[in-house]
Amino acid sequence: MPKRRAAPNDDSDGYPSSSAKRARTEEGSDDEVEDVPPTQTQNRTRVRRAGKGKQRAIDVDVDADLDLDGEEEDVDDEEQEQELQRVRQGRRSTGNTTTQGSEGEEEEEDEQFEAKNGDKIRAKLESKRHVQGGVAEYGIIEYIEMHQFMCHKYLTFHFGPQINFIIGHNGSGKSAALSALTVALGGKANSTGRGSGIKSFIREGQSVSEVTVHLKNQGEEAYKPSEYGKTIVITRRFTKEGGSSWKIKSKDGKVISTKKEELAAICDHMNIQVDNPMNVLTQDSARQFLSASHPQDKYKFFLRGTQLSQLSDEYDTCLENITQTAKVLAQKKEALPDLRIRHAEASARYQEAAKAREQKQKLDDLKKELAWSHVKKKEDEMTSKIGEVAKASRRLPKIEESIKDAQKALDVAEEQVTAYEAEFHALGSMDHLTDERTRLQSELRGNKVKLGEYTADLKTMDASIKATNRQINELEEKIAEEARKMAVHTQARHEQVQLKLEELRGEVGAAEERHRQLMLEKKSLAVEADTAKSSGVQLEPRISELKQKITECDNMVSQARKNEADALMPYGKNIKEVVKRIKGMKWHGDVPIGPLGVYVKAREPEKWGEVLRVQLGNYLTAFAVTDARDREGVRRVLGELGNTGILIIIFEKDMFDYKSGEPPENYLTVLRALEISDPYVLRILINQARIEQQILANTRKEAQQALMSLGRGGTAWSADGFSVRVFKEGGVASSPLNMRGLSGAMKLLLTGRDTASEIRHYNTQKEQHLRELAGVQQEYDGFKQVYSEKRKAIDRVGGEEQRANGEVRTAKSKLHSLQQEANDDLPAGMAGYEAAKEETEEEKNNIKAQFKDVMARKNEVDEVQKELQTTLNVVKEKIANFQQKKNDAQTRTENSVEVRLKAQNNKRHYETKLAEEKQKVAAIEEVAAVLQEEFQNWTAKAAEYCERVENPRPQAEVQRLYESVQAALKEREKRHGASVEEMAKEVNKTREQLESADKALKHMAQLNKALKASLITRLGKWQEFRRHIALRCKLVFAFHLSQRGYYGKVLFNHDAQTLMLRVQTDDQTLTQGSKDKDPRSLSGGEKSFSTICLLLSLWESIGCPLRCLDEFDVFMDAVNRRISMKMMIDTANSSDKKQYILITPQDMTNIHLGPTVRVLRMSDPERGNGTLPFGSAAG
Structure with missing residues (x-):
C-alpha cells in the first residue's frame, strides 16, 4: 500500500498534526511555497533596420547585461545554508541527524512552550469531558x-x-x-x-x-x-x-x-x-x-504512529534533491565565459564587413524597387482582365431577353397542352361501352342456344306430322278394304276385335299424352337452366374483378414489405442503386436530385393522396439536374437499371418568390396540400406542374365554383375524381380523372402511412374483397348448382321422353298388329278404322298446335336477337367513334406536347447559353478577382517590406541590375568566407545562446533557492508539530492517569x-x-x-x-x-x-x-x- 501521512485530527481542537497534503499552523492557515518569479533578463538584441539608405547595426557588447551577480547570490546561498543547518539542528528525524544543542536548553524550550500552550490545551480537554x-x-x-x-x-x-x-x-x-x-x-x-x-x-x-x-x-x-x-x-x-x-x-x-x-x-x-x-x-x-x-x-513508535518520521524522511529526500540541483547549476555556470567569448568574436567579424554592408544596402534598394516593379506588372494584368469582364457582361442582357421570349412561347404551349389534356380527359372512359358490348354479346349467345333448341323441336314435329299423314292415308286405304271385307266376316267377331282395338287405342293415347307432358317439362327445365346460366355468366366479370383486386392487395403487401427494406422501391426499379451510382459519379453541375417524391408528403393523405398520386406521379419519380450535359448521364444510369420512362428535368437553383402566383389563403392548392422538405424540389414542381395555382376541391361542383370565384380561369382537381377547367374567355370543361393510372409499388406514394400501416391497409382491403368474393361466389355457385340440377333434370326427362316415345311406338305397333290380325282373320269393321283415323288426325292436330307454339316462341327470340344485334352494332359503332375521337384528341395533345417540348428546348438552350456566358463571365471575374487579390497582397507585402517606390523601372531591367550587384556581393562574401546574413545570424545565435543559458541558470537558481526556503519553513513547522503533539500527549497522559489516582508524565528527549x-x-x-x-x-x-x-x-x-x-x-x-x-x-x-x-x-x-x-x-x-x-x- 502506498505511504500516507496522518490527516488532521478532528479531536485536536485546532492543534495541528502531520498532514498528507500540506502543513497546517495552529490557526489552521496553510504554509505553502510561493512561486518566486525569475529575474527578468535583458531583451534579446536583434539585428534591426536603421532606415532606407542606412546600414544595419547590431549590439555585441553584452557582458555587462549578462552579469549573474554571483557574489550577491553566493552570500544569499551561504545565509540560507546557515539557516537550514540551524533549523536541522533543532529537528530529530528517525535516527540519522545529530544535534549540537544541550539537553538542558531543549528542556527549557519545552517548558516555555508548555507554559505558553498548556493551559489552553487543558481547558480544551476539560471542556470535552462531558461532551x-x-x-x-x-x-x-x-x-x-x-x-x-x-x-x-x-x-x-x-x-x-x-x-x-x-x-x-x-x-x-x-x-x-x-x-x-x-x-x-x-x-x-x-x-x-x-x-x-x-x-x-x-x-x-x-x-x-x-x-x-x-x-x-x-x-x-x-x-x-x-x-x-x-x-x-x-x-x-x-x-x-x-x-x-x-x-x-x-x-x-x-x-x-x-x-x-x-x-x-x-x-x-x-x-x-x-x-x-x-x-x-x-x-x-x-x-x-x-x-x-x-x-x-x-x-x-511515537514517530511512526504520528507519521512524523515519514514526513522527516520525505524532507531529507527533498534536501538531497535541492543539494544535487545546486551542484548541477554550479557546473553549468562554468560554461558562461565561453559563450561570452564566442559572442564577442562573432560581433567583431560582423563589424569588419562594413563595406560589404554598404553594397548590401544597395542590393536592398534594388530589391525594394524590384518588389514594386512586380506590383506594377500585376496591376497592368488586373486592369486588362477587368476590361474583359465588362466586355463579356454586355452579352448577358441579349440572352436574357431571348429567354423571356422563349418563356412566353412556352406559356402559350403550356396553355394549349392543358386545354388539349382537358379535352382528352373530358372524353372519359369507354369502359361502360365495353361492358355493354360484353353484356349484349352474352345475351346473343344465350338466345342463339334457345333458337337451336327451338329449331330441333320444329324438325321433330315436322317429322311427326309427316308420319301421321302417312298413317292417315294408310287408314283410309284400310277403311276402303274393310268395307269390302265386311260382307264376309260375322258381326260377332267384328265386335270382339273392335273392343280390343279400342283398348289399344286408349293405351296409345295415354302414351302419347305422357310423351307430350314430358316434352313440355323438358322445355320448361331448359328455360330455367338458361336463366341460371345467364345469371351466372353475368357474375363472372365481377368474380374476375374481385380476384384481380385480391391479387393486387397481395402484391401491394409484398411491395410494402420490400419497401421496408428499400424505401425507394415505389419510385422505380433499383432506384436505390441508381441514387448510389449518381452520388458516386462526377457531374458538370450539382449532383442530380431525385427521386423528387422523396422530398414530398401529403398533409391529408387519406383525402388527397390518391388524386395527387395520379396527377403528379410522373413528377414524383422524376430526377432533376442543374446542367443539361448531365441529363444524358442520368438517363443512361436509369436505363441500365431498367427505368426507361422516368422524367429528367433540367432546373436552375433559383430561390425565386412564388407568392404572387398563389390564390388567396382560403383556396386550397396542391402546394398547400403538400409538405415539401427541399426548397429546390418545391420550385421544380412549381415550374413543371404549377402546383401553386392548381386548386383542390371536394367535389366537381365546388371546384367549378372556386375557379369561377377567382375570376382568372385555371384548373382544379376534385376529390371525387374530376378535372375541372374554367377558361378566361368563359366556359367550363370537366372530365373524369384516370384513377387507374398508377399500379404496383407506385400506389405506395403519398399514402401517409408507414410500412406496417400499408400492410394493415391492404390486408383489410383484401379481407373486404374476400368477403365480397365469397358472397358473389356463393351466388354464382348457386346459379351453377341450379344449372347443373336443371341439366340433370333435362337429361332425366329426356330419357323418360324417349321411353314414353318408345311406349307410344310399342302401343301403336300392337294396335297395328291387331288391326293386321283382324284384317287377316276377318275384315275390320268400318267404324274401327274410322275411329283410328280420327285419333290419328287428332294427334296430328296436337302436333300442329305444339308446332305453332314453338314457332311463336322462336319468332319472339328472333325478334329479340334482331334488337340485340341492332343495339350491339350501335355500341360497336360508338366504341369505334370514341376510339377515333380519343385518338384524335391524343394526337392533338401529343402535337401540343411536342410544341411545348420545342419551346422548352428553346428556353433551355438560351438558359444553357446564359449559364455558359455567366460561367465565362464568372471565370473571367474569378481570374480578375484573383489578380486583384494578388495585386492587393503584393502591394501590402511590398508596403510591409518597404516604402512605395514611385514609377519603378521595368521589372526585367531592375532584375538585371539586382543580379549584377548580387554577383559582386557574393564575390566579396567569398573572400570573407561568409555572407553578411550569415554573420548577422551568427551574432544573433551566439547572443541568444548566451541569454538563454543566463536566463535558465538564474531561473533554476531562484527556483532552487525558493525550494530551499520552503523546506526551511516546513522543517520549522515540523518541529512545531512535534512540540504540539508531544505537549498534548503529556497532558492527556497525565489526565488519564489521574482517573486511577496516579500521577505521571511523559518525558520526551528529542536529542536522544x-x-x-x-x-x-x-x-x-x-x-x-x-x-x-x-x-x-x-x-x-x-x-x-x-x-x-x-x-x-x-x-x-x-x-x-x-x-x-x-x-x-x-x-x-x-x-x-x-x-x-x-x-x-x-x-x-x-x-x-x-x-x-x-x-x-x-x-x-x-x-x-x-x-x-x-x-x-x-x-x-x-x-x-x-x-x-x-x-x-x-x-
Whole structure:
C-alpha cells in the first residue's frame, strides 16, 4: 500500500498534526511555497533596420547585461545554508541527524512552550469531558465477512458506529477480524503479525480465501456517492498460488472498480491508515507496546504512529534533491565565459564587413524597387482582365431577353397542352361501352342456344306430322278394304276385335299424352337452366374483378414489405442503386436530385393522396439536374437499371418568390396540400406542374365554383375524381380523372402511412374483397348448382321422353298388329278404322298446335336477337367513334406536347447559353478577382517590406541590375568566407545562446533557492508539530492517569530520541513521597494501565477515523481493567466521528456499557466443523 501521512485530527481542537497534503499552523492557515518569479533578463538584441539608405547595426557588447551577480547570490546561498543547518539542528528525524544543542536548553524550550500552550490545551480537554462525540458519516467499518480465512470457514461481524468490543476465549479467532480488515484494505500481510505472506491467511486445507468489508459512505464528504451510494463494499480474494484480486462494489452489488489504485484513493479520501501501528494495534504490537520496551523503541513508535518520521524522511529526500540541483547549476555556470567569448568574436567579424554592408544596402534598394516593379506588372494584368469582364457582361442582357421570349412561347404551349389534356380527359372512359358490348354479346349467345333448341323441336314435329299423314292415308286405304271385307266376316267377331282395338287405342293415347307432358317439362327445365346460366355468366366479370383486386392487395403487401427494406422501391426499379451510382459519379453541375417524391408528403393523405398520386406521379419519380450535359448521364444510369420512362428535368437553383402566383389563403392548392422538405424540389414542381395555382376541391361542383370565384380561369382537381377547367374567355370543361393510372409499388406514394400501416391497409382491403368474393361466389355457385340440377333434370326427362316415345311406338305397333290380325282373320269393321283415323288426325292436330307454339316462341327470340344485334352494332359503332375521337384528341395533345417540348428546348438552350456566358463571365471575374487579390497582397507585402517606390523601372531591367550587384556581393562574401546574413545570424545565435543559458541558470537558481526556503519553513513547522503533539500527549497522559489516582508524565528527549514514562501510584505517594517510579518497576496491571493511558494520549494526535486494539488488558488486574475500560469508553464517547474496535479475552460483566457500545461475543471454534457462532448485543 502506498505511504500516507496522518490527516488532521478532528479531536485536536485546532492543534495541528502531520498532514498528507500540506502543513497546517495552529490557526489552521496553510504554509505553502510561493512561486518566486525569475529575474527578468535583458531583451534579446536583434539585428534591426536603421532606415532606407542606412546600414544595419547590431549590439555585441553584452557582458555587462549578462552579469549573474554571483557574489550577491553566493552570500544569499551561504545565509540560507546557515539557516537550514540551524533549523536541522533543532529537528530529530528517525535516527540519522545529530544535534549540537544541550539537553538542558531543549528542556527549557519545552517548558516555555508548555507554559505558553498548556493551559489552553487543558481547558480544551476539560471542556470535552462531558461532551458526546458525533457519529462518523464515512470511513468507518459497518460489516466484515470472512470465507476460509485463518481458522474460520465463515465468519461475519456487524460493527457499531462508535465502540465495539470483540470478546472470546483464547484461540477463538478474535484477532482474525483485525487481520481481515488489514488485508481487505490493502495493508501489508506482515504488519498483522500473523503471517509473512497473503497466502498464509488461507484456512488449512483450502485453496482460496475471501474477505469483504463494508465502509460507510454518507454525508457531504462521501466518496463518489453517485457511483457507490451509502456503502462501499470492498472484497479481496486470494489463492494458495499467491494470486490476489479486488472488487470494489456499490451497495447494490455493482462492480465499480477492480484496481488497487481505486482502493488507495478511497483510503486516502477517508484517511484510513491500516499500516499505521497506532491505528491498527495488533496482538503482537500490543504486547510489545504494553511490555517494558526500550525508551528509544517507544520514541520510534511515537514517530511512526504520528507519521512524523515519514514526513522527516520525505524532507531529507527533498534536501538531497535541492543539494544535487545546486551542484548541477554550479557546473553549468562554468560554461558562461565561453559563450561570452564566442559572442564577442562573432560581433567583431560582423563589424569588419562594413563595406560589404554598404553594397548590401544597395542590393536592398534594388530589391525594394524590384518588389514594386512586380506590383506594377500585376496591376497592368488586373486592369486588362477587368476590361474583359465588362466586355463579356454586355452579352448577358441579349440572352436574357431571348429567354423571356422563349418563356412566353412556352406559356402559350403550356396553355394549349392543358386545354388539349382537358379535352382528352373530358372524353372519359369507354369502359361502360365495353361492358355493354360484353353484356349484349352474352345475351346473343344465350338466345342463339334457345333458337337451336327451338329449331330441333320444329324438325321433330315436322317429322311427326309427316308420319301421321302417312298413317292417315294408310287408314283410309284400310277403311276402303274393310268395307269390302265386311260382307264376309260375322258381326260377332267384328265386335270382339273392335273392343280390343279400342283398348289399344286408349293405351296409345295415354302414351302419347305422357310423351307430350314430358316434352313440355323438358322445355320448361331448359328455360330455367338458361336463366341460371345467364345469371351466372353475368357474375363472372365481377368474380374476375374481385380476384384481380385480391391479387393486387397481395402484391401491394409484398411491395410494402420490400419497401421496408428499400424505401425507394415505389419510385422505380433499383432506384436505390441508381441514387448510389449518381452520388458516386462526377457531374458538370450539382449532383442530380431525385427521386423528387422523396422530398414530398401529403398533409391529408387519406383525402388527397390518391388524386395527387395520379396527377403528379410522373413528377414524383422524376430526377432533376442543374446542367443539361448531365441529363444524358442520368438517363443512361436509369436505363441500365431498367427505368426507361422516368422524367429528367433540367432546373436552375433559383430561390425565386412564388407568392404572387398563389390564390388567396382560403383556396386550397396542391402546394398547400403538400409538405415539401427541399426548397429546390418545391420550385421544380412549381415550374413543371404549377402546383401553386392548381386548386383542390371536394367535389366537381365546388371546384367549378372556386375557379369561377377567382375570376382568372385555371384548373382544379376534385376529390371525387374530376378535372375541372374554367377558361378566361368563359366556359367550363370537366372530365373524369384516370384513377387507374398508377399500379404496383407506385400506389405506395403519398399514402401517409408507414410500412406496417400499408400492410394493415391492404390486408383489410383484401379481407373486404374476400368477403365480397365469397358472397358473389356463393351466388354464382348457386346459379351453377341450379344449372347443373336443371341439366340433370333435362337429361332425366329426356330419357323418360324417349321411353314414353318408345311406349307410344310399342302401343301403336300392337294396335297395328291387331288391326293386321283382324284384317287377316276377318275384315275390320268400318267404324274401327274410322275411329283410328280420327285419333290419328287428332294427334296430328296436337302436333300442329305444339308446332305453332314453338314457332311463336322462336319468332319472339328472333325478334329479340334482331334488337340485340341492332343495339350491339350501335355500341360497336360508338366504341369505334370514341376510339377515333380519343385518338384524335391524343394526337392533338401529343402535337401540343411536342410544341411545348420545342419551346422548352428553346428556353433551355438560351438558359444553357446564359449559364455558359455567366460561367465565362464568372471565370473571367474569378481570374480578375484573383489578380486583384494578388495585386492587393503584393502591394501590402511590398508596403510591409518597404516604402512605395514611385514609377519603378521595368521589372526585367531592375532584375538585371539586382543580379549584377548580387554577383559582386557574393564575390566579396567569398573572400570573407561568409555572407553578411550569415554573420548577422551568427551574432544573433551566439547572443541568444548566451541569454538563454543566463536566463535558465538564474531561473533554476531562484527556483532552487525558493525550494530551499520552503523546506526551511516546513522543517520549522515540523518541529512545531512535534512540540504540539508531544505537549498534548503529556497532558492527556497525565489526565488519564489521574482517573486511577496516579500521577505521571511523559518525558520526551528529542536529542536522544527517547520517550520515557514516569508514574507515581497512590501507595508510592504515601511511602516514597513525590518520587516518580520507572514503569519497569510497576506491577503488570499498573504497567498495562499506564501504557493504555499513553496509547489514548497518542490517539488524540492522529486523524484516522478507525482505532483498533487487540488484547490490551491481558496483564491487567480487575480494578485496573475496569478503570481502563471505563476510561477508554469515555474517551471514545467524547471522540468526534471515530470508531473503536477493541479485542479482549476477558469478560465484560463488570463493565458498565452505554448505548454507544456494541459487544460481539465469540464461542470457541469447532475446528474443521464449519462456521464459528457468535452472539452480539448492544450494551
